[in-house]
Amino acid sequence: MSGVRIVDLCSMMSGPWATDILGDQGADVIKVEVPGKGDHVRQLANQSGGMSAMFVNINRSKRSLTLDLKSDKGIEIFRRLVSTADVVVQNLRPGVVERLGIGYDDLISDNPELIYLSISGFGERGPAAHQRVYDSLVQALSGLTTVQAGSDKARPRLIRTVLPDKLTAIVGAQAITAALYSRKETGQGQHIRLSMLDAILSFLWASDMGAYTFSDKTVPLAEDGSFIDLIFETADGYITVATNSNTEWVSMCQALEHPEWTQDERFSTPAGRTENIDARMAMVQDVLRHRTSAEWIAALDAHDVPAAPILKRSEVIEHPQVIASETITEYRHPVAGGIRQTRVPARFLGTPPAPPRGAPTLGEHNAEILTEIGFGGDDIAAFVANGIIGDEHAPVPA
Incomplete structure (x- = not known):
């Protein structure tokens, strides 16, 4: 400029x-x-x-x-x-x-x-x-x-x-x-x-007004979301984990040492996982609270599952990724x-x-x-x- x-x-x-x-x-x-x-x-x-x-x-x-x-x-x-x-x-x-x-x-x-x-x-x-x-x-x-x-x-x-x-x-x-x-x-x-x-x-409108995008369709009342967002409590803090694809869901089940979840029909498709979001999130939360954030981040990363620690503002400036960048x-x-x-x-x-x-x-x-x-x-x-x-x-x- x-x-x-x-x-x-x-x-x-x-x-x-x-x-x-x-x-x-x-x-x-x-x-x-x-x-x-x-x-x-x-x-x-x-x-x-x-x-x-x-x-x-x-x-x-x-x-x-x-x-x-x-x-x-x-x-x-x-x-x-x-x-x-x-x-x-x-x-x-x-x-x-x-x-x-x-x-x-x-x-x-x-x-x-x-x-x-x-x-x-x-x-x-x-x-x-x-x-x-x-x-x-x-x-x-x-x-x-x-x-x-x-x-x-x-x-x-x-x-x-x-x-x-x-x-x-x-x-x-x-x-x-x-x-x-x-x-x-x-x-x-x-x-x-x-x-x-x-x-x-x-x-x-890029993502949150989808129900109002098609003008010929009736607009429903926005439904309740999950009782929990994508922030999970661990033994010593909080992390976030995102599994949008089937591959990521299966990999997360393996990282959390619960491969049997992949056989549950409620969670076998993206639509099913959305429909049963509260049950799915509760299961994940129950497991994550038993180990530290660092342990879970390492396990999830090893299985190529998107995850990150929840940082305080004072921690952000010291994080290795921020420093490396x-x-x-x-x-x-x-x-x-x-x-x-x-x-x-x-x-x-x-x-x-x-x-x-x-x-x-x-x-x-x-x-x-x-x-x-x-x-x-x-x-x-x-x-x-x-x-x-x-x-x-x-x-x-x-």
Whole structure:
């Protein structure tokens, strides 16, 4: 992504992580923040050197510019910045950027080839479009809480991570790269609209909305799942075991030293194993609790049965597979100190990205960015004096 400039007008998770992904891949991401305040995520708990862990993790490889977008001069500066950019990303509530005069239709007069991504919670129209939206609302409205519960009859449950936000970020990053490719072919920019609700419904339709796929068929009430999920208790912890094929089922029976299970007609076919899932899972659980996780993992692996230990978060970073994959990287941040993060997950063997740069302090690059777009030292000093930009980290160049 080297040579691509992205103006990030986002806060919280969905927009910032989308641009973070592209910044890690080499894009010049300029995060525009409110002077003296910045992204709300900066104030969250778990801090080091005044920087929160979440901000550091989803805003690395960026530069920070503080700019008052409620002032005419601030808008003028913003529009000059956008005239040098390839992409603008914003996740403000629908209608806000239009009221400020920085919507897509406002900015394409300055930059006709601009790619502009608007991220919203529920979209731009409809009875819920006006709402302030957080992750739990999208989980609720999309049916994800019912999927997590296991059936329509059970009490709905939230997934204990902000999945809609994170998924929207990934979809947004992919949409930007698709639009950049299209612009290369056609010479035209475009406005991309992406809602968290659309992202999560697309995600669910891949596997969880099968009953609603064939529109000519009656939709049954989702049945209860098994009383136990695929997490089994062992003598000293928990493991997960997955047997989808007949071969895997037979191999697991051998690994668990119960080959007679393969002769049980209830379990001889995938359909039968699903129909009798509670009985099957109870049998497996009764056996697994008598040996340690390590013993069972070794036995299952010897029989080529998919299995893994259930790890605590503190154990993940020490697991031999994670270490062998070199997934975790460590470096020193000049303000926050020692940082442990994941590397860029996709390994580009032809164009490997440089190591991620640490997240910026608020307004760290004010003078640097403004100088790049043509403002002199006297201009920048006047902007600071008038509150147009922040003075958090804004040494004025000579």
